[in-house]
Amino acid sequence: MKDSIYRGKWLLIIGIIFVAFNLRPAITSVGPLVGFIREDTGVSNSLAGLLTTLPLLAFALISPFAPKIASRFGTERSIFIGLCLLGVGILIRSIGLLFPIYLGTILVGLGIAICNVLLPGLVKQNFPGKVGLLTGSYTFSMAIWAGLAPGLSVPLASTLDLGWQMSLAVWVLLLFTAILIWVPQIQRNKKELIKTKLKTPSASLWSSPIAWQVTFFMGLQSMIYFSLTAWLPEIVHSQGISIATAGWMVSLMQFSGLPANFLIPILADRLPNQKGIALGIGLFCLTGLLGLLSGGNTLVLTVSIILIGIALGAAISHALTLISLRASNHSQASELSGMAQSVGYMLASIGPFILGYLYDLYANWTFPLILLAIVTILFTFAGIGAGRNQYVLQENKEAISTNSL
Structure with a gap:
C-alpha cells in the first residue's frame, strides 16, 4: 500500500514537471519570429505585439473560472483539458494565415491559463510540507524550456528552412509527451474527485489587501517578463546585435534565472517573511533595465540581460510561492491563484502592446524601457507588502475581531 502511494506521488511529480515544460515555449518562441511573421503578414509592431498579448488576455479571462472547472471535473482532469487546448492552439496557429x-x-x-492556475493548489494539496521545493522544481522546469524556445526559433525557421510556421508547430511534440505522462492522473482523478472538490472560501479574497499585493506582484513582474520576451530581440537588434544572436539573448535571460527559479521558493518557505526577497528582485531588475537603457557595448548588454534574467526567474517562482504561502489550504490557494493570475495577467497583457505602440510612436526603445523601470519599482513595493507573514483572509478576521471589541 505504501509502495503504491509512493509510486503515485512520484508519478504525479513527474507529471507536474512535464506539464511545466509546456507552459512557456508556445509563448517565448514567438518573439524572435515576430520579424518573419510581420514580413509575411504585413502587420504593424503593435499588432505583432498582440501575439504575446493575446495569451495573457486569455490568462486573465479564464483564470477566475479555472478553480470552478476543477471543482466540476477535478484538478487533474482539468489540467488534461488545458493541455489539449494548448495543443489545438499550437496546431491552428501554425497554419500561417492571419486569423488562425x-x-x-x-x-x-x-x-x-488552466494549468497555471491549478498547479499551485495541486502542490499545496498533495505536498503541503514541501511547497517551496515542489514550486521551485516546477518553475525551474518551466524556465528550462522557456529559455530553449526563443533560442531555437530562428535556427528552426531559417537554418533548417522549416519556416516560422513549423518553428512554432514543433512544440506540439513536447506537449504530446506531457499528455501521455499525465493520463494516469486522470484515473487518479476519478478516485479523488469527491475528496478534492474545491470549497468556496467563506470570505472574499477580493477584500484582502495581501491578496491584492500578491496579485499586483504577479501581474507587474509578468508585464516585464512578457514584454521583454516579445521585444528583447528587437531591442538588442537595434543596438547592433544580429537577430539570430538576439534570440539567444532571450535564452540567456531565461537561463540566467534558473538557479533563482529553484532556490527562491525554498528560501521563501523557510523565512519568517519574504519582504527582503521582493526588494532584492526589484534591485536586480532595475539595475538590468538601466543597463539596457545605457546602450553600452555587448558586455554591458550581456550583464544587464543576466541581471534581468536572475530577477525575473526569481520573480515568477516567488509569485507562485506566495500564492501557496499566503493561502491556508489548497482550496484557498486555487482561488488566490485564480485572482492573482486573472487580474495580474490582465495587467501583464498590456505590456507587449504598449511597448510596440511606444516604439511605433518614438522609433526608439528609450521610453519603453523607462516604463518597465517604473513598473519594476511598483512590483517591488507590492512584493514587500505580499511578503508579510499572514494568510490572505487572516487579516480580515483580525480586523473583524478588532472592530467587535
Whole structure:
C-alpha cells in the first residue's frame, strides 16, 4: 500500500514537471519570429505585439473560472483539458494565415491559463510540507524550456528552412509527451474527485489587501517578463546585435534565472517573511533595465540581460510561492491563484502592446524601457507588502475581531 502511494506521488511529480515544460515555449518562441511573421503578414509592431498579448488576455479571462472547472471535473482532469487546448492552439496557429494565427494564440493562452492556475493548489494539496521545493522544481522546469524556445526559433525557421510556421508547430511534440505522462492522473482523478472538490472560501479574497499585493506582484513582474520576451530581440537588434544572436539573448535571460527559479521558493518557505526577497528582485531588475537603457557595448548588454534574467526567474517562482504561502489550504490557494493570475495577467497583457505602440510612436526603445523601470519599482513595493507573514483572509478576521471589541 505504501509502495503504491509512493509510486503515485512520484508519478504525479513527474507529471507536474512535464506539464511545466509546456507552459512557456508556445509563448517565448514567438518573439524572435515576430520579424518573419510581420514580413509575411504585413502587420504593424503593435499588432505583432498582440501575439504575446493575446495569451495573457486569455490568462486573465479564464483564470477566475479555472478553480470552478476543477471543482466540476477535478484538478487533474482539468489540467488534461488545458493541455489539449494548448495543443489545438499550437496546431491552428501554425497554419500561417492571419486569423488562425490569432485564434490559435488565444487557445494557447486558455490552455496554459488552466494549468497555471491549478498547479499551485495541486502542490499545496498533495505536498503541503514541501511547497517551496515542489514550486521551485516546477518553475525551474518551466524556465528550462522557456529559455530553449526563443533560442531555437530562428535556427528552426531559417537554418533548417522549416519556416516560422513549423518553428512554432514543433512544440506540439513536447506537449504530446506531457499528455501521455499525465493520463494516469486522470484515473487518479476519478478516485479523488469527491475528496478534492474545491470549497468556496467563506470570505472574499477580493477584500484582502495581501491578496491584492500578491496579485499586483504577479501581474507587474509578468508585464516585464512578457514584454521583454516579445521585444528583447528587437531591442538588442537595434543596438547592433544580429537577430539570430538576439534570440539567444532571450535564452540567456531565461537561463540566467534558473538557479533563482529553484532556490527562491525554498528560501521563501523557510523565512519568517519574504519582504527582503521582493526588494532584492526589484534591485536586480532595475539595475538590468538601466543597463539596457545605457546602450553600452555587448558586455554591458550581456550583464544587464543576466541581471534581468536572475530577477525575473526569481520573480515568477516567488509569485507562485506566495500564492501557496499566503493561502491556508489548497482550496484557498486555487482561488488566490485564480485572482492573482486573472487580474495580474490582465495587467501583464498590456505590456507587449504598449511597448510596440511606444516604439511605433518614438522609433526608439528609450521610453519603453523607462516604463518597465517604473513598473519594476511598483512590483517591488507590492512584493514587500505580499511578503508579510499572514494568510490572505487572516487579516480580515483580525480586523473583524478588532472592530467587535
